[in-house]
Amino acid sequence: MKRPELASLDGQHYDVVVIGAGALGCAAARQLAARNFRTLLVDRGDIAAGTSSRSSRMLYSGLGYLAARYPLWQMPFRPLDMLRRLRYTREVMQCRAELVEEMPGHLTRHRFFYPFRQGDRYPPWLVDIGFRLVEALGGWKVPLAYRRVSPAAAASTSALAQGLGGPLRSVGMFDEYMYAWAERICVDTALDAQARGATLRTYTAVTGLQRQGELWQVSFEERAPEASGHATVQARVVINAAGPWVDRVPGAGGECDTRVLGIKGVNVMVKLPDSYRGQGLEAFSSEHEPYYVFPWRDYHFIGPTETVFRDDPDNVRVLDSEIDYILAEANQLFPALRLSRADVRHCWCGVRPTSTLDGRETWMPVRLSEAPQRPNLLTLTGSTIMLHRHAARLIAKGVEQRLGKRGKAPKGLIAKPAVADADLARVIGEEHVVRLVDLVRRRLPDGLDPDLGRGRAEALSHIAAQALGWSQARREAELRHFEEDTARVYRTLDEVPVQPPRVPAKACSSL
């Protein structure tokens, strides 16, 4: 479907306006449209250009959510916290099964390893129980295939396990999924929402929210290049799904009520030995934080860090100290690799939209909140990509409580399109491509290649120019914008001065 003109929205009346086309907003629009609510989904930029394109791209099994940060002996004295963790883990496992069933083309399965050492925070028997519990909570629908073996047995099946530094007590082995392409999960979910009747408009910033009688007046500003304009629509319910920006949406009440606590995370892409290809590692860092080696096509990325971030998420950047911390942790796990900044292909960071009740502490579960002075303005925080469908169901339930039931929840396969070159004009025309970067990074897989799509950007700019009627000047401007955006989101090797590996420095804060 073609992208609607902003003027065509002006004066329209919707049941629901969803702000933000990240994983969450796209899934919410899909749920709402399927249930027959007249739905408008808007984003100030492209689909999935926010946090949903900055993640660690992993469909977690949820073991980490069972891991409490307080001493183990305190567990029996915190039954409510444990119950909350169990429920959360069950939700995670159910969402994992749902995604494996309904979006299999968007996922890749990998063998992960978990090293056990003397003095670990969690003894092997407890981790064994944890894995079994996680599987049971998920109803054994998508097995983790967990088993714990001797270091020699693990090394005989995997070069990555062989590379682990000692002394090891044993090694856990299990199956995890990575998002083949998280951006495309969002795009295809948004397109499915549109096919079910939702209106989708990208590059449309919400600039104001005003309550008038029983309705919300939602004001928009055009953000597409070479275009300008404003529009106002009316909505019975507004969903604030602006991720880490929920408190910054004008008129959404964040100025007097903090609902999100941003947690910055950094990942670093490196080339590990070819024999490690496709295998991953889950471990704890020297700071007792979860630490991963994620398989990514022919490469791996390592991280993430976790630090509280209170600035505008638009300003988040990777720091040298964070790169050094991540590399040093990897060198502790795999001493023979001796990774240095020279091994870094690129790195990126993002801000997790974690829920908070007081602006200081994180609150783990997905949270749908509504301030009494702002009825029918529902704000969702704390969802991961993994939980986006669960969060969207919570939103749909919230809307149904206010507007009544009208239809059924959506079900069914969302296939990953095999985008052939001959098909690009259709993709550009029908999939809301506005800028070159949308096409390279979020409609085609090229943007997540090691060269970040730079190798194909010029060729794709000609195809986009023809499909969208760009002038030569606009095409060149789009190429410059693509480079600027790439440099904004990803730090590449040229900028990172080469330094020898060093021991870990404290970069993480405990949540």
Ligand SMILES: Cc1cc2nc3c(=O)[nH]c(=O)nc-3n(C[C@H](O)[C@H](O)[C@H](O)COP(=O)(O)OP(=O)(O)OC[C@H]3O[C@@H](n4cnc5c(N)ncnc54)[C@H](O)[C@@H]3O)c2cc1C
């Ligand atoms: C380092 C890191 C690693 C992570 N790893 C994983 C992982 O492995 N697995 C996993 O499942 N999750 C992971 N996450 C979490 C996950 O990425 C996020 O929780 C998720 O993407 C949030 O989605 P969202 O839709 O809520 O927010 P976003 O994707 O940020 O979407 C919000 C949208 O709102 C838009 N917006 C903001 N203001 C306005 C406005 N005024 N008008 C219109 N639109 C507006 C933005 O442009 C943006 O597109 C990770 C996150 C980080 C930072």
